Amino acid sequence: MSSVITRFAPSPSGFLHIGSVRTALINYLFVKKSKKEFKDSKFLLRIEDTDKERSENKYFESIINGLKWLNINWEEEIYIQSKNINLHKNIAEDLLNNKKAFKCICTKEQLDKKREKYVKERKNIKRLCTTCENNIDIQSLKKDYCVRMSIPNNGSIVIDDLVQGKVEVLNSEIDNFIILRRDSTPTYMLSVVVDDNKMGITHIIRGDDHLNNAFKQFHIYNSLNWKIPKFVHIPLMHGNDGSKLSKRHGSMDIIEFKNNGYLANSIVNYLLTLGIYSSKNEIFSIDSIIKDFELSKINKSPSKFDYEKLNFINLNYIKNLNNNDIINLFKNDYNFDATNFDTNLITKALDILKNRSNTLLNLKDNILPFLIAKNLKRNKNDVSEESIILLKKYKDIIDKENEWEKEKIERITKEFTNNENIKFNEIGEPIRLILTGKSKGIPISDILIILGKKETLERINNFFI
RNA sequence: GACCCCUUCGUCUAUCGGUUAGGACACCAGGUUUUCAUCCUGGAAAGACGGGUUCGAUUCCCGUAGGGGUCGCCA
Numbered sequence: 186m187s188s189v190i191t192r193f194a195p196s197p198s199g200f201l202h203i204g205s206v207r208t209a210l211i212n213y214l215f216v217k218k219s220k221k222e223f224k225d226s227k228f229l230l231r232i233e234d235t236d237k238e239r240s241e242n243k244y245f246e247s248i249i250n251g252l253k254w255l256n257i258n259w260e261e262e263i264y265i266q267s268k269n270i271n272l273h274k275n276i277a278e279d280l281l282n283n284k285k286a287f288k289c290i291c292t293k294e295q296l297d298k299k300r301e302k303y304v305k306e307r308k309n310i311k312r313l314c315t316t317c318e319n320n321i322d323i324q325s326l327k328k329d330y331c332v333r334m335s336i337p338n339n340g341s342i343v344i345d346d347l348v349q350g351k352v353e354v355l356n357s358e359i360d361n362f363i364i365l366r367r368d369s370t371p372t373y374m375l376s377v378v379v380d381d382n383k384m385g386i387t388h389i390i391r392g393d394d395h396l397n398n399a400f401k402q403f404h405i406y407n408s409l410n411w412k413i414p415k416f417v418h419i420p421l422m423h424g425n426d427g428s429k430l431s432k433r434h435g436s437m438d439i440i441e442f443k444n445n446g447y448l449a450n451s452i453v454n455y456l457l458t459l460g461i462y463s464s465k466n467e468i469f470s471i472d473s474i475i476k477d478f479e480l481s482k483i484n485k486s487p488s489k490f491d492y493e494k495l496n497f498i499n500l501n502y503i504k505n506l507n508n509n510d511i512i513n514l515f516k517n518d519y520n521f522d523a524t525n526f527d528t529n530l531i532t533k534a535l536d537i538l539k540n541r542s543n544t545l546l547n548l549k550d551n552i553l554p555f556l557i558a559k560n561l562k563r564n565k566n567d568v569s570e571e572s573i574i575l576l577k578k579y580k581d582i583i584d585k586e587n588e589w590e591k592e593k594i595e596r597i598t599k600e601f602t603n604n605e606n607i608k609f610n611e612i613g614e615p616i617r618l619i620l621t622g623k624s625k626g627i628p629i630s631d632i633l634i635i636l637g638k639k640e641t642l643e644r645i646n647n648f649f650i
Numbered sequence: 651g652a653c654c655c656c657u658u659c660g661u662c663u664a665u666c667g668g669u670u671a672g673g674a675c676a677c678c679a680g681g682u683u684u685u686c687a688u689c690c691u692g693g694a695a696a697g698a699c700g701g702g703u704u705c706g707a708u709u710c711c712c713g714u715a716g717g718g719g720u721c722g723c724c725a
Contacts (some may be wrong), residue, residue: 194725195725196725198723198724198725199698202715222724228662233725235724235725236724236725238691238724239725241722289723293723295665295724296721296722300721300722303651303652304651304652304721305651306651307651307652308652309651309652309653310652310653311652311653331723333723336682347656349654349655352654352655353652353654354653354654358652358653358654358721362722362723363722363723364724365723367723368723370723372722372723372724372725373724373725374725376725377725393654393656393717393718393719393720394718394719394720394721395720395725396654396655396719397653397654397719397720397721397725400654412724418655418718420655420656420718421718421719423717423718427717427718428717455662457660458662458663458675459663459691460662462662463662463663463664463673463674464664464673464674465664465672465673465674466673466674467662467663467675468672468702484655484662484663485654485655485658486655486717486718487656487659487717487719488662488663489662490659491661491675491676493675493676494661494662494674494675494676494689495675496675497675497676498675500688504688540687540688540689541686541687541688542687571672590674595684598684599684602684607683608684609684610685612684613684613685614684614685617685617686623686624685624686625685625686625687626685626686626687627685628684628686628689629684629685630684630686630725631715642717
């Protein structure tokens with residue numbers, strides 16, 4: 186082995202979604218592992234923006250922001266593919282001069298018609314332009330042509346993919362695809378090869394929707410006598426119903442996960458459990474698995490996106506966050522400055538509530554009732570006459586209590602239920618409702634401790650007003 | 651339709667031909683002498699199907715079925 190260079194090469198024609206993040210992550214992880222041995226290994230980012238019609242700045246932003254959020258850090262400056270167009274054109278010119286490519290004047294309509302016909306006749310013919318290549322007049326044209334790769338009819342290409350294994354495709358199955366459009370702009374198929382070569386990419390790690398393209402690109406490399414990089418085609422993620430990722434199950438902007446209260450580390454951890462790395466303990470960081478990570482161990486079958494597992498992992502990470510981290514995340518990412526409130530109260534509340542919150546949004550919702558009393562959703566009709574009598578008695582008892590400690594509160598509450606001969610919940614539910622706006626939730630003693638004696642009594646009194 | 655890839659509990663996965671097929675999420679039951687949740691213990695749950703090779707197949711090979719990807723002057 187030697188040093189490696191990988192790249193993540195999205196086109197800015199859609200938001201960065203969780204499927205592409207997984208691809209980026211594998212590229213990043215592979216380099217990170219290689220760096221242990223070879224310091225000059227690199228993970229690069231290239232934006233494939235040659236389709237100006239579909240490229241939009243907001244998608245570019247989405248890619249950058251998403252990767253940054255997840256700490257999938259690329260090196261060097263961002264490569265903008267469109268800046269290399271002249272080089273791509275020159276390479277196409279070389280291929281033309283060396284008879285590795287040819288000029289074609291077939292119109293889109295003609296080809297569509299042929300394609301339709303072949304499908305109808307169930308013929309397995311991919312190569313639609315069959316006449317231009319050997320037509321001298323066409324080949325000496327100076328304008329109004331597109332350029333296609335010349336692909337031999339015989340033989341086959343075998344790609345030894347690091348994940349897929351050996352895959353063979355007959356040359357006759359490969360279209361003499363276009364590398365330069367009629368307007369002389371390069372297509373993806375050409376640009377990707379030229380840029381990967383220029384950037385010195387050693388391992389092309391991408392979704393297996395590109396596996397078929399690899400054979401076309403193989404011909405470009407060969408025609409140019411360029412070294413062929415290692416191909417690594419990883420399976421795509423699916424939605425939880427087995428279909429393609431849709432908005433409902435995760436094809437939205439990855440940053441939405443942040444907006445919905447997920448931690449970057451949780452997302453990364455979750456993705457790593459999806460056919461990339463497996464262990465008994467499924468909570469792990471990138472760094473902890475680097476030494477055991479192998480491209481060849483990546484599963485060949487696609488995996489489905491599952492929120493349940495993600496939630497489980499996210500809860501684990503939230504539990505282990507310290508309170509300052511949470512407060513900072515609230516402030517930076519959720520427009521919520523907890524430092525405006527009593528520090529002591531915040532600390533006590535977070536200590537208890539972070540153990541029961543799947544997402545940071547959830548945690549915020551859980552903590553808010555403790556901080557802001559006036560927004561409590563509670564209605565006098567929710568509490569029965571009997572409960573109100575009990576509440577008043579209970580209030581008088583805790584009013585006299587000066588040792589405001591969990592054990593003490595538990596004890597006096599227990600005594601109260603014994604003396605009144607009631608089940609715990611007969612006082613538990615109404616007191617929880619009055620103090621937090623919810624009839625179910627954390628233990629009464631915890632609520633009283635978080636709020637403190639003064640606030641507790643105030644809230645009870647306010648309810649009776 | 652053609653080509654390529656895939657197929658172990660509902661989901662993510664482990665298994666270097668010989669295992670009571672293991673773990674995790676979710677689910678169910680019990681416990682943690684208060685609800686919800688956490689946590690703990692236990693439970694149910696899988697080799698798509700059919701052939702071969704082999705003393706022995708989830709594992710290797712072939713076929714079938716099912717799923718996915720690709721077939722653009724998009725990337």
